[in-house]
Amino acid sequence: MPAGSSKKREQQYEHIKEGAKERGTSEGRAEEIAARTVNKERARSGEAKQASKTSLRDPKSASQRGGERSHKGPQSPTKDQLYEEAKKKNLGGRSHMNKEELRKALGR
Incomplete structure (x- = not known):
């Protein structure tokens, strides 16, 4: 967690990290997922000094998305x-x- 982050963000980080580990994600990957999620939330709420364009443009926050883009389907x-x-x-x-042409030719 970045220095000076709020207690709420620290708890959010731990919660996300533990959830990822429970799903079988490695420790390092769980930390990365948690950090990216919390940093994106901080950027969206104006708590971070800098924010990427995608953090600000994304219509749904990670918590609202609820794993929509987790590629589990x-x-x-x-x-x-x-x-x-x-x-x-x-x-x-x-x-x-190309891939799309093959898909169309096969009727998929």
């Missing part, structure tokens, strides 16, 4: 996976297609 197939599927279906021109 089903992930889309990689370009290589799509290419292999196109190869099995014998789609012509697949070697020149």
Whole structure:
């Protein structure tokens, strides 16, 4: 935590860190997640001296988002996976297609 941070932010940091560790995140990664989240909240509320553009423009705070962007849902197939599927279906021109084109050609 940055020097001079409030008791509330210190508690928030510990809460986020412990939650991440309970979900199986390593100690270092949990600390990083907690620090980034708290620093973003500090920036949004005007407590920090500097703030990134994304911290200020993001319509939802991290706590409001509730893990929306945590990438825990089903992930889309990689370009290589799509290419292999196109190869099995014998789609012509697949070697020149990008990921989006492969997805459309496969009807996904």
